Amino acid sequence: MNKRVKNLWRLIGKHVDGILISSPENVRYLCGFSGTEGTLLLTRQEGFFLTDGRYTAQAKQQVRDFTPITFKEKWSELGRRIKKLHIKSLGFEARHLTVAFLKELEKQTASIEFKPLAEELDSFRSVKNATEIQLLKKAAAIAADSLAEVLGMIKPGVRELEVAAELEYHMRTKGGSDIAFQTIVASGWRSALPHGVASQKKIKKGDLVTIDYGVVYQGYNSDETCTFVVGKPTAKQKKIYTVVKKAHDLAITFLRAGKSLKDADAKARCHIVKMGYGKYFNHGTGHGVGLNVHETPIVSFRSKETAQKGMVVTIEPGIYLPKWGGVRIEDTVVVTQKGCELITQYDKNLQVIGM
Ligand code: ZN
Numbered sequence: 001m002n003k004r005v006k007n008l009w010r011l012i013g014k015h016v017d018g019i020l021i022s023s024p025e026n027v028r029y030l031c032g033f034s035g036t037e038g039t040l041l042l043t044r045q046e047g048f049f050l051t052d053g054r055y056t057a058q059a060k061q062q063v064r065d066f067t068p069i070t071f072k073e074k075w076s077e078l079g080r081r082i083k084k085l086h087i088k089s090l091g092f093e094a095r096h097l098t099v100a101f102l103k104e105l106e107k108q109t110a111s112i113e114f115k116p117l118a119e120e121l122d123s124f125r126s127v128k129n130a131t132e133i134q135l136l137k138k139a140a141a142i143a144a145d146s147l148a149e150v151l152g153m154i155k156p157g158v159r160e161l162e163v164a165a166e167l168e169y170h171m172r173t174k175g176g177s178d179i180a181f182q183t184i185v186a187s188g189w190r191s192a193l194p195h196g197v198a199s200q201k202k203i204k205k206g207d208l209v210t211i212d213y214g215v216v217y218q219g220y221n222s223d224e225t226c227t228f229v230v231g232k233p234t235a236k237q238k239k240i241y242t243v244v245k246k247a248h249d250l251a252i253t254f255l256r257a258g259k260s261l262k263d264a265d266a267k268a269r270c271h272i273v274k275m276g277y278g279k280y281f282n283h284g285t286g287h288g289v290g291l292n293v294h295e296t297p298i299v300s301f302r303s304k305e306t307a308q309k310g311m312v313v314t315i316e317p318g319i320y321l322p323k324w325g326g327v328r329i330e331d332t333v334v335v336t337q338k339g340c341e342l343i344t345q346y347d348k349n350l351q352v353i354g355m
């Protein structure tokens, strides 16, 4: 049985005698399959990978450590296997499996107890190994190269969506398989919207432009935010930028293995509060990044986790002043014993563009 499956059983404990893994990210993590139709059925001794006819060839190529099975009818095949394996209580991914899926499965397996697994799985993928960190760095490098290509086109009169489209084009042609999330290009007053996905708005001279963007490389996501000024920055723009940058730097300097993630959030947050902008920083400081662009652990005042070597998280404080605009600066970092190392590489000093 592979190390990751063993780790999964260690996290879940003895409450179940079978586990159904249905989320594409966990399926990929455990067996290497990258398609969209794949389910793993695991007992402590063995495991099966089930897919449909569209993926038989791909499964043969990709799936490690499990025998791929092509089903004709998913529910009956799963039901048959569950019975054959004498599973009495089956754990499932509560945050992924739909009610409809569960109902179908219940029809096939009358006497089985289904146990939702949620918090038990939270820390499952949060510590990354060297290969995963390499893939995350490669994704970040593709993204940063792509951003460098499009900066020259950001000028007054250009629409946010044009910038996003160009950026996405480069991210895909430079090796990315997809974008990690809807690209955010938020300019002027729209930069005060923390999730202002690119719109038809034309960029104007003097606008702050926040670009939050990411790419997927071999399943792994990048996540980075840069905020620029189109033309000469005003004193207020410079001031807000400096406060956010300092908050970002304080959290990054603080973070290392053994430190609480709640305290890392406090490092950034307290600085923004001290400078008088506390109520304009209305989200957590960061989140885990991996096969999902948002995954555990979170870096917020609600965090309970301690940073561990190999955890990959974002640090992304922001200040958003309604109608005026906003600044967010985001880097993805990997926690080490002595501190943390940047995965995203784009320079975060205030950069003037569009001149
Ligand atoms: Zn982001």
Ligand code: ZN
Pocket (backbone or CB within 6 Å): 223, 224, 287, 314, 316, 330
């Ligand atoms: Zn983020």
